Amino acid sequence: MRSASTLYRLEKRWSLVFIALPVIGFFTFTISAMVFSFWFSLTDFNPVRMETRYVGLENFRRLFADALFRQAVFNTFFLLISVPIGMFFGLLLSVYLQQKGAKNYALRLLYYLPAVSSVVAINIIFRYLFNGEFGLLNHLLNIDVQWLGTGRWPIKFAIIIRNVWAAMGVAMVLYLAGLNNIPASYYEAADIDGASIFQKFFMITVPLVRPISFFLIVTGIIAGMQNFADAQLLANGNPQGITVVYYIWVRGIDANRYGVASAASILLGAIIMLMTYVQFRRSSWVEVR
Structure with a gap:
């Protein structure tokens, strides 16, 4: 042996x-x-x-002299608004499903489905939903908004709505896992003290799921800074909806300007690393005390 x-x-x-x-x-x-x-x-x-x-x-x-690149940078940062919004709705959804009990697997599957669905198929479907002439959204709300037009804001909000809808499923699953680890005695003690639903939510639930929130913020920002499919498929190259990665492809690689594409890639990578570093340096709020 x-x-x-x-x-x-x-x-x-x-x-x-x-x-x-x-x-x-x-x-x-x-x-x-x-x-x-x-x-x-x-x-x-x-x-x-x-x-x-x-x-x-x-x-x-x-790059900095190109107005389209500056527009792409602004769009990329503006579209990051969908990250905290998706997290918030995902948390509300997870609280709702936890209160429904264990027999809600069908609902969990339904809400998580966007996270595992084809990005191409989702964007094509949303192009029909946001169509200014026969789109379902305009019909249901009885409005006349050219979501996919050349206006400055409609296409941005259309992309944000799509991203929030797609991000809720992932946030829901992770928050559900975190909620299941919160001792029920905390909520029982709060009930004895006469705490309201909102007080229990903001004083118990939100603080105890901070590590999950931190993870979702970091990964959501990294993914959002590299967004390409929305600019390509949903915005269809609309300058008001393009992102930095889409700019790298159209103005760089597709135009055989590899030096410009590489410079934009280096800047994007540096911004992502800097933002991630700052988030970790400012992560003291994640600690549960």
């Missing part, structure tokens, strides 16, 4: 092998891609002639 020390060394070697695989993949496909992207952001690469000309920070200057 092998000694305990031999088995430990063997287990340690195999653990290093399994750890090495994702680390090698990360450096090969992520770090190397970031390095090449940074290099391309400083060049004017011609894919036809396969020529690379160093231009320094010229691509970054072109």
